[in-house]
Amino acid sequence: MIAEFGLAALWLAAALAALQLIAGALALTPRGAALAGVVRPVAVVQGLLALAAFGALILVFAETDLSVKLVAMNSHSMKPLIFKIAGAWGNHEGSMLLWVTVMGMAGGFVALVEKRLPEPTMLATLAGQAFVSLGFYAFLLIASNPFERLSPAPPEGNGLNPLLQDLGLAFHPPTLYLGYVGLSVAFSFAIGALVTRQVGPAFARAMRPWVLAAWIFLTVGITAGSYWAYYELGWGGWWFWDPVENASLMPWLAATALLHSCGVLAARNALRAWTVMLGVVAFSMSMIGTFLVRSGILTSVHAFAVDPERGSFILALLAINIGGALTLFGLRAATVTEGERFRPVSREGALVLNNVMLSAILGIVLFGTLYPLLAEAMGAKVSVGPPYFNPMSAIFFVPMLVVLAVGPLLRWRRDTFARVRKRLALPLLAVLAGIAIVLAIGDVAVLPFLGLVLAAGLAVASVLPLRDRNLRRTPLPVWGMVLAHFGIAVALFGMASESAFSVEKLVAVRTGETTRVGPWAIRLMAVEPVAGPNWTALEAQMLARYQDGRGTELRPQSRSFWTPPQQTSESALLTRWNGQLYAVLGGEATDGRWQLRLWWKPFVPMIWLGGLLIALGGVLALAGRTASDIRRLVARDKIAYRRTRQGR
């Protein structure tokens, strides 16, 4: 029953999306004006119906209804409840349902609260949102129905990929999806503004909070995903330039650029066409990422659907949405009038450089991700990894960091370097101190060296915008900017330190023996079998002592799951203020020795701490903007109320 209810809700939601599209489009014509009142309520109900369908899917997973094909294929009655629920989106159909749910909810939310723009622009925006949603509804209902029944029901399910049975990962996809799909709002706003030719500061101010919210979720999702890969895969790395990671990084890069160009458009009415273009590009990157991951043309842990039909379906959706939006842009771009002028040395100039550099990095990542596909079409099998991505993105990242340090100190419209020169003395001093310290430590490769030194300079430069300000009266968005930029310095420091100073040790030891890695002495006490709800494991007990201080126990495991049969290695982490010890238990070597892989990674947690600071900066900015928007609305309502009273 629940499955049928979910399917019915999904069909109804799709029908309402069609209604929303038609009503929204007709309401823009003089004869259809009467339909204008329908669009917003329909958008809200459509979002709620999608949510109901998603709720139904979670219910059938929670009670392990094996007569539903998707549950039988991906779940198991012996799984802990939290992973049964998370299993609802840990597969192709469920994750696509999550996609349309977030999309419907985002559209409904916009319809409910967004009152800043002229009504025709809102109608066009909501129609655009419905158009994109409709494609994904069709994809779900035609090519990937999550509620399909199975008769007869099997006695037991196939289980969930053990790598995905992890609490952090249970909430990683929803977070990322809120980001990916949240960008659809920016896409629809861009469409709406192009259709009604309303590109201006009001448009940017209306779009900015939505972009900001999506960007916060993306930032948190990427940070969490990186930490998951770090401790769950047991390879000691935190970023592999895997296509799936790139698929999440590309929308983030575009959204970051969009966020900054939105700022220019809102404050100065410049970069008009460019901002609209970025609105289209950001969500296009989300869709391209989905295509790469979901079509199965790139193999990875995340690639659920190895199905050519689905791949071509998503490709067609991609072509229609992106092609349509770009065509509209091409037709209307010439009628978007030029923005206000500014000098090269100005806040706008710095933000233009930031945007161009981010776009260049985006191009580098996109090209490197697609290259294996292009090469395969020409008959060569290649893979592209860190030797390409690291130096190539650094070429554009390093100048961007320099602009990032200087830009926030510049005035809008026109400024001179002479004015900010004195202020830059402090960050320069930090850079010089950094160079001296790193040279004293010894041999460090070029990229980590640059990273460490620039992180020092940026950390100081990022707080400079607070100088000469009354801190109590500093607006929240400024605090947000400072915090986010400081977070970039922190994350960069972690990345560079990990790459420059990590120590690795691979040994085979008997129980009772001690081995050293960096400042640590690690003794293997015992290796014993242990059991969990759906796995058994070999667990090593190790005593780790930092510089011969007190010992702390570490228990890495080598786990064997039985549904589906698969082994994973559960690394053990020991975090100190100055870094992390990372231990992995391998197999049994000859003559009773055990393989151990140990890393000492100085300051590595800074990577994720920095990521969280960046997201927190976004939260502060969003809170500040929303508060001032609400104040403005309330003030406007009061004035309107007084006028009506006086009028009487």
Place this chain on the structure above:
Amino acid sequence: MAGSGTMGLKPKHQRLVLLAIALVVLIGAALLAIWALRNQASYFYVPSEIVAERPAPDRAVRLGGMVEKGSLRTEADGVTIAFVVGDGKARVPVRFSGIVPSLFVEGSGVVAEGKLGADGTFLADNLLAKHDEKYVPREMQNMTDEQARQVVAQTR
């Protein structure tokens, strides 16, 4: 940059200047990417290919094939293994230091990432084995070249 002149520019010209800057940087990035990809992309070889056309010694490549039965040996340090990867036509000795994936066994498919040493031994710094046992059919033991390619495609 253009210095004092820009503010004097007409809005239309400023737009053109901005567009030109963006295009120059993006096209530069694209050219740089193409150049780097030609040098840095890691090519995939099966044993007969890597024997016929040896990649440069310092170039990262991937080697895929079957782990030959009876070829797997663990060295005295307990963490270095040596084995032979074959595709029915050619055989390549491989050395790897590290923790092997659980489904890495003799007679199954493997992809090794690393470099071909000067002595013809492949020095792997990572091994990839397919997660699922179902992917290794029994017919693989006496496989033809076409079958080898299929295995390789599955394990890639």
